[in-house]
Amino acid sequence: MKWSQTFIPTLKETPSDAEVESHKLMIRSGMIRKLSAGIYSYLPLGTKILNKVTTIIREEMDKSGAIELSLPALQPLTLLELSGRIDAFGDDLLSMKDRHKKGIALSPTHEEVITDLVKNEVSSYKQLPLILYQIQTKFRDEARPRFGVLRSKEFLMKDAYSFDTDDDSLNNSYQKMYDTYCRIFERCKLDFLAVEADTGAMGGDVSHEFMVPNENGEDVIAKCRSCDYSANREKAEPSPIESDDNVTPDDPKEVSTPNMTTIKEVSNFLGIESNKMVKTLIYTYDNKHVAVLVRGDHDVNEAKLSKVLSSDEIALANEETVVELTNAPVGFAGPIGLKTQIIADQAVTVLKNCVVGGNKADTHIMNVNPDKDFKIDRAADIRFVTENDRCPKCNDVLDISNGIELGHVFKLGTRYSDSLGAKFLDKNGKERPIVMGSYGIGVNRILAATIEKSHDSNGIIWPLPLAPYEVLIVPINFKDETIMDTATKIYDELCDAGIDTLLDDRDQRPGFKFKDADLIGIPIRITVGKRLKETGELEIKLRSKEEVYYAKPENILTEIVKHMDSLR
RNA sequence: CAGAAUAUAGUUCAGAUGGCUAGAACGUACGCCCUGGGAGCGUAAGGUCACAGGUUCGAGUCCUGUUAUUCUGACCA
Structure with a gap:
């Protein structure tokens, strides 16, 4: 393909609505254009x-x-109703009525x-x-x-x-x-x-x-x-956390924690690490309530909780429910004295002398020990793993x-x-x-x-199997007949050999063409320039490497094939 | 869906406190010059200042609403 015959609108400036590098480069290299939010046209490249x-x-x-x-x-909504997924997709489903008022969706x-x-x-x-x-x-x-x-x-x-x-x-x-x-x-x-x-x-x-x-x-x-x-x-899944047997359980002690409803606030106030605290969350499922306990520095994984409870419809309880069950404003819930079923994450079961909510406004309780001070109905893995967790298979570090x-x-x-x-x-x-x-x-x-993983400050670096063209020929001077003739000749030769080749036949200055070449990232570039006149050679450069190789026009096909093999 | 920001030329942006014919750079067209990393000079075209109301003698600028886009979060087979 000749550049002048195709449609590759490259951009020097970074588009203002692109955030990540791949997005910027796809627009700048003329691969895509945005039609509307989340809707893109694919250009020839x-x-x-x-x-x-x-x-x-x-x-x-x-x-x-x-x-x-x-x-x-297009598919009729009736199928999605049968499988029950119409609700699962919810607003993500693009649906409409046809002229017969039948519901259809874009699949x-x-x-x-x-x-x-x-x-x-x-x-x-x-x-x-x-x-x-x-x-x-x-x-x-x-x-x-x-x-x-x-x-x-x-x-x-x-x-x-x-x-x-x-x-x-x-x-x-x-x-x-x-x-x-x-x-x-x-x-x-x-x-x-x-x-x-x-x-x-x-x-x-x-x-x-x-x-x-x-x-x-x-x-x-x-x-x-x-x-x-x-x-x-x-x-x-995290590897289970082991209990620290060297700690002697103390007796529970009520402490005043005025207006402190978050783990961070209480942790700072009491000077106790968040991993020595228990987060008590009230969940609602199937019209029932359950208290869910995780360590202060952990987060509940609702997908896991949902499996443990065997219910698809779990959600944090609303404020009234929390107040009713704990007799305290939201932020002071704790397991001691709760009438509901209590599910605790494994990490909670091994805590010693931890801090829990007091089920009373502005109150927390220190030196609380599971089993001794409150009952856990069920222990399970119900949280997200963190960087501090260990592999469940071999106990090494999880990245x-x-x-x-x-x-x-x-x-x-x-x-x-x-x-x-x-x-x-x-x-x-x-x-x-x-x-x-x-x-x-x-x-x-x-x-x-x-x-995302294959670019530099100048543009994209396509791996050969995905590259829009395998070889780009850049003649350095549009007005120089020798250069253009040679470029065209090797272009024809490579095309005949079945190599996907792009010839930059635009009347532009060399620097301009090199910048575009780096931007669109064709793996192999052949430069036809002054060296042709001096030594009769062409230059071959791989987009992914710094080295420049030289070859006579009559050897160019074998040289290119060799480089292509090295890139596969 | 919640919170926030933005909307001016093809693109990236400027345009305090309201004031005359709305600017720049890049891009585009034409000419000159140049030809190994987006070079230079000149000329020109290009605008419903998102849309709709309002305040005002006067609105790109202030107010209200709408729409669109982006960001953070929620959601995400």
Whole structure:
């Protein structure tokens, strides 16, 4: 492609509404433009890169035995009502009425659609297992789109769904997709991590997220420093904390803590570390109340609590309820004398001489000891891990960091086949629900994550497999016939050899072209300039390296092929 | 959804206390010059000052409302 013939509007200035580096560079390099908040157009350069990624995904999915299809972007609300997910999506669902006043939605995902399709067409175990996938736009009305294409209202997703006869077969499909994902991300040159994840509103039991560690990522991952344990924040479990047997329990003592309702205030006032304090929170679930105890420096993980209580509808109790149950204003709740059920985090059970709320205004109680001074009905892991926690597998240090979620795989089980009635007849002629799995990849996020980790102050550094063009030819002087002729000749030669080449045939000064070249980040640059006249050589420079190599025009193809091999 | 900020040329921004024909840089067009890191000179085009009301002799500037965008948090299959 000749630069003058395509459409790559680069920008010298940083757009004012871009915050993270990948977003800035995607706009500056002419890959994308914003149409509206969280809605982006992909320009030719961005589209080419997107196509490189989808090609890799297709090749690997096809190799795994998955079959591509194409589902509609529109779906009737009735399907989401059947699966019960209309509430789970809530305001994130973009829905409307068609002319017949029928409710339809722009699909946020396709579990229901594919299950409905398969239920009508698959009726025998002989048709299973089956893995179907598509690469398609998804719509979610994000409350707060941000970071460019990392969180947008419309995004490209590769979603796959597996259909199996039983759990063993599902495990097989799941492993196949897991391995395929690893290969896809490896081919994209990403340093990814597969972490244990919570299944959230998706349902199912086992789930892994494919993450790229990055400070701008919205997810939090915990990773063990020495063993292979890693999990996302919702799921990560701390190693149990051991009790300190050297401390002798003292007798409880009431202290006045006027107007001090937060852990920090009480901790500062009493001069006691927050990890020697107990946070008592009243939760409501299924019309019942429960007191939840975590250490002062810990936070309740509602996903875990929800599982412990076996309830989907848990929430902090309102103020009146707290006052009624504790006989005190909010901020002074404590476990002593409470009539409700008490659930404590494991870390609370081993505390000695700790501080709790007094269930009385402006009062806390010191030197409190669990079991001795109050009863714990149930101890469990109900908190988020922190940097001070240890690995549950090997007890070494857990590192907590942010990550960008690129892929997510779920063992769904029969959640959707049950609610939508997708059944098959097994060998014995017995009707059974199809066992399903679901597997997603955020295609746009692969671009953003790649740029996040692969750029410098001048612009993007594309890895060869994703680069919009593999080679960029920069003739230094548009008006010099020798230079332009040579540039055009090697351009034709590289194109004929099947190398994706861009020729910067614009009448611009060299500095201008070099800046653009660095900005859009083509991996290999050939400069045709004064050296051609002096020694008859061309210059080859890799975007990722400082060195410059020289080659005669007649050897350029072999030289380029050599460099391309080194980049693969 | 809560809190906050912003909205002026294609882009990035200036435009105290209200005052004449709304500016700069970059970009764009044309000309000159130049051709190894966004060089220089000149000329020109380019504006519903987000929108709607209001106060005022007079509003880009003050007030009210609306909308949009961004940030922080909540939420997030």
